[in-house]
Amino acid sequence: MNEKALRTLEYNKIIQQLRDLASSSRGKELCTNLLPKDNLGDITRLQKETSDALSRLIRRGSISFSGIHDIRPSLMRLKVGSALNAVELLRISSDLDATLRIKAYGGYSGKDGEEETEDSLTEYFAGLEPLTPFNNEIKRCIISEEEIADDASSTLKNIRRSIRLTHEKIQSQLSSILNSSRNLLQESIVTMRNGRYCLPVRAEFKNQFQGMIHDQSSSGSTLFIEPMAIVRLNNDLRELGIAEQEEIERILATLSEMAAQYIDELEYNYNTLTELDFIFARANLSRQMKGTEPIFNEDGIINLKKARHPLIDPKHVVPIDVRIGQDFSMLIITGPNTGGKTVTLKTVGLLTLMGQAGLHIPAFDNSMLAIFKEVYADIGDEQSIEQSLSTFSSHMTNIVSILQNANEDSLVLFDELGAGTDPTEGAALAMSILTYLHNRNIRTLATTHYSELKVYALSTEGVMNASCEFNVETLRPTYRLLIGIPGKSNAFAISKKLGLPDYIIEDAKLRIGKQDRTFEDLISDLEASRITIEKEQEEISKYKAEIEKLKKNLDRKNESLEANRERIIREAKEEAAKILQEAKDFADESIRKYNRWLQEGGEIKEMESARSQIRDRINKDVSLPKIKKKPSKKISPENIKVGDSVFVVPLGLKGTVSTLPNSKGDLFVQMGILRSQVNIKDLEPAEAEDKKPEISNRTQSGKIRMSKSASIKPEINLIGKTVDEAIFELEKYLDDAYLAHLPQVTVIHGRGTGALRNAVHTYLKKSKYVKDFRIGGYNEGNTGATIVEFK
Template sequence: MNSKALKTLEYNKIIDRLAAYASSLMGKEACRNLVPASDLEEIRLALVNTSDALSRIFEKGSISFSGVKDVRGSLKRLEIGSVLSSEELLRICTLLENTNRVKAFSRREHANTPPDSLDAMFSALEPLTPLSSEIRRCIPAEDEISDDASSNLKHIRRTIQQTNDKIHSQLTSMVSGSARTYLQDALITMRNGRYCLPVKSEYRGQVPGMIHDQSSTGATLFIEPMSVVKLNNDLKELSIREADEIEVILADLSAQVAEYIEAIAGNFSILTELDFIFAKALLSKDYNGTEPIFNTAGRINIKKGRHPLLDKKNVVPIDIHLGRDFDLLIVTGPNTGGKTVSLKTVGLLTLMGQAGLHIPAFDKSELALFEEVYADIGDEQSIEQSLSTFSSHMTNIVSILQHADERSLVLFDELGAGTDPTEGAALAISVLSHLHSRRIRTMATTHYSELKVYALSTEGVENACCEFDVATLRPTYRLLIGIPGKSNAFAISSKLGLPDFIIEDAKSRLTAQDETFEDLITDLETSRATIEKEQAEIERYKSETQALKKKLEEKQARLDERSEKIIREANEKAHEILREAKEYADQTIKNFNKYGKEGMSAKDLENERNRLRGRMSDVEKNLAYKTKPAAKKQHKPADFKIGDSVRVLSLNLNGTVSTLPNAKGDLYVQMGILRSQINIKDLEVIQEPAVTASSSATNRTGAGKIKMAKSSTITTEINLIGKTVDEAIAVLDKYLDDAYIAHVPQVRIVHGKGTGALRNGVHSHLKRLNYVKSFRLGVFGEGETGVTIVEFK
């Protein structure tokens, strides 16, 4: 690919962005050396690598390759038997540790994840964990060898520490002793690797030893006392032994590394390649790139393509196609309308795709494989070569015509500009006609109306324009293929304040043919805008219709499913109820058959009948069709009085009000032996039928009126739970009187089971009442021993 086109289309800026995403120096170098390829298989493999790396980034996040150091020089030295330094060994260790991290990153989370193009590279990595662990154990950091690198080194360093302690102890005693007056400072210093004391020059004879240095003024001499000379000599010897032992350790580590030269070199090469591939993936992620589809038919179809160097939040995507119905596209329209950006977008996306990079466009965008891309874009005026703008452009055009062939993409910006418009338009038509005859894919921008006419009248050539909003004097940057663009010079000039008489004079100077052509373009623009608006409405209606259809289908499916489920559950429930009823009936028949044979009394038979009646009632309720309940009446606290019969809706139980509602609407309800606090929102007052006397008994006497009054308020049940015997008898006595006066044939007294004291007290009182015909404890379904049923005479 020619370097001029790469520079003109700003391919180098894309490469700079790509290199910024690489972690290692070698990865960055690989990015900077990336150029577009012309081999289709190579391009497709590079694109697949980028896509697979992007998928792994979305799956597990990015991976750093910063630990990939260039160790090729060290490996060369190992091949000839050299010993590596601690820094070199540490770089190799870091490389192997990074290899281990990358290897771990490559493991897929799901076992059924399909393989990709990077699996082979990841599999070829050899972390050599034992070797890296051994290097890290011996060399924890640069210029540092661990004491545990060898037992000999540990012994030497322990001896050095002991010798240092002896020297410091000896010198400290001198500094703090009688020699203190001879010293310039009470401190221990080092000169030439030996411990010394700073002695005043006038007392040099008082401190026997070797002089190693003196101060710049000569007032201080640095003397090594004779008492520590031997210790310093020992320390020097130990230091030499330490250095020798370190050399032995480095030699041993170098020998271990030398056994894996090929594996380490392979790791370095693979990690560099992976760093490069993942940098391409990160660049794609940055501008929401997709993998383009390449073809060899010269067909370009970019969907919602964006120039990658423009702000992705503000750039207007363009749809552009070339090479299918036409191979020459002429883009017209006003300045600053986006013509040049459209031209550069096509060229740059082609270069990026052939370099194995994703392009900022919608999925399934197509690019053609070109061996060369030629671009003549921008102001090419050269003062040094004494070339005008036209001459410079024409020089480029001549070169392009000489080298371009049908496997090339040619881009012209303002073709024929910089000279007489008539001659420039004629030249532009001739150049484009020549390229078109050779079937060379070409895209050109122009202002010349002659080129618009040429595109309209020539087969295989198409017009395009960059949309411009005359009302706001702003370009929309939308590329419209099939419609020539207007210069809008008169409209723009008028909006900017040019007097109308000048504009009218300019219009009068246009030929009739020019005016007709401009009017035709205006009509085309208007028709296009109307059609686009109608198409948008049709698409919106279509989307709404499809959404409604889908919603109805889903609703019908849910209804069908619920219907089937309800029918199935109803059948199962009915079957279960009938089975239970049959079993219960069989058992009841057996019990009836025993009557008179096994000493069953009439009372036992009555109890059995009551149980059967209750069971049948339950079955009928379960089998009954449940209609939608009527709306519950909203009650106020004042609607509830102690003794009122109510239904607890949430429990589906009847009960009696025991207390008045509090401020929150909560009150206590007695439901058999259960007493619970319920809110009035969960209650419904039961309107029990009043028990009235016969008309002959009431007539219109005072006694009749009393009975009617009592019957309108009396209930058939009284709850005595929670009261003492004395309290209960007082309330019960009045209640029984009222019930008897109201001609209630039978009442139910709820006293609970408990200790039996309240029940015994109630029964004792009932025995003393003459109007009580009989009383008994409740049976199953009536409350059993927790209630007493009273029948009046």
């Protein structure tokens, strides 16, 4: 991509913003060197990486690339066998810390333990090697750039212990000498000379003070003498210092040898971390600009939707829709100065460069960009009223270069083509340049004031007019780009608004040719028609939206009705099947009892009792449902009190009020062993029980179950009964307990001879209601009772 276009379209400013978002030195370097690509595969890869990084930022939040150092020089030294110093090893450790942190970010598990979805960045994160044992060893041995830990080695620890002890001995000796020779000293202080401890002795007493002279003051009155008593200790200290330094160098050499084993991993980590830094800088730039990934094509089609120039304040930038390359290959933009024509050119050019560099563009989703091998731009600063020949020559030199190098794979941008010279000649020259480019099918966008070019666009196939809208009432541009409509200069309207007399304006109109006046009037009519059509389309869109909303509501209601109908039918079938099954089971059980009585010679009284039960059950099941009536006598919250007897209409049960009603009228009623919350509207005084309305079969069935629940006991006592009597009562009891939905019951049969217990167990094994049974526990009656668990 040519340097002039990058500079003219201010691509370097975008790169500077990108560079500021990178953390590492190589990441910033990669940002600085980022140039637009012309290969679809490379562009797609870069865009995919940017999109995936942005997706991770949205899901996981920001990622930090701080602490990454350029360790490439250190790695080069390791390759030739050199040892690293503490600073270099700490930088390697810092890189490994960043590697561990960033790898953890890339391998995130979701709330449900799901791994991060694979994308174009997965391989980057997966390849990182934190080398935690090696990193921990560096941290164990090196405290800071100037300090090696005592525990780096046992030898170093012993040396430093000896150094401390020697220091203490020296300090003790010096303190003693200071006290005994105070009159010989210039000051009672200890100083260091050439790394050895000395005392400031007066020159006249040098012969009385035994020691080695290391220095003297500038006046010569003071000699710095090392007392003979600590010479050996100082020598020992110097030797220990040398030994300490040698041990530190050995430790650093050992760490360097370890680092040399991981040269490839360290190099890969550094390159990957900085590459990810570069990728996430692109993603952060997209987030700042509210950018989207464009769709690329190799057919020269550009279709930008609500595109915004990224260097204009987001609070003031006006989005534009621009398209070219599908129905027309050339777009000629007209309109007044400061109307946004130049910004349109720069927006198209800059977004093209950004997209081909793998950056997201500030535009709506599904915006489309073409891939161009070159972008040429002849865009100058705002034009003054008078332009010198040198300005025209400069533009023409640039245009000549563009015409020589542009081809079908190029995008050409001209701002005020042909300006700076005689209008007639300039218009003719501009028209010839555009014709040459159009004949070569080169995508071109040009801005102009010349009416001749407006006519050229209207009369030439594949060339389209566009204009930047201008509000004559406010004398302000709207910065909206209108494709298909040529723009007016609006010079007369603007002048009239600014106070120019009408007679001057009318005279000026007479000086314009008839053809030009007719053309300007045509444009005015087109503009008026456009505004009218836009208003009508806006109203139509509003009506369509309302109709669509009503249609959706109707469809939703129909779906709800259909779903309810199917649900009601399904529930009715399920209820009918349930009632039928209950009837069949009851009939089977009754026939079984009847046959057993015939075989065993049962009593007529028992058979008659069973027949009465069957008749009552049939009468209940076949009774026709009746409409449920409202309570004939309501109970008001003021009249009810705890302990009152009431009748619960939906359940068909009597109960006692346990609590007073709340603000919603809800209260608790105790019905046998059942305590339930009901509303006061569903209660009647207990004396109204005889007047309670008939309810549906389904509610009646519920009443049977609730009645059982209210009266059934959790145990049955069979002691003292014969086997036949006990089994008959047990059978009826289990039926009632099962209907009452008791989870388990206790059958008390006593110990005795065990005959009754065995008979009970034999029956329980055959019962279809029983899931399991067992002998009672210590506090459950032991062998005298059996605990039965229902299915």
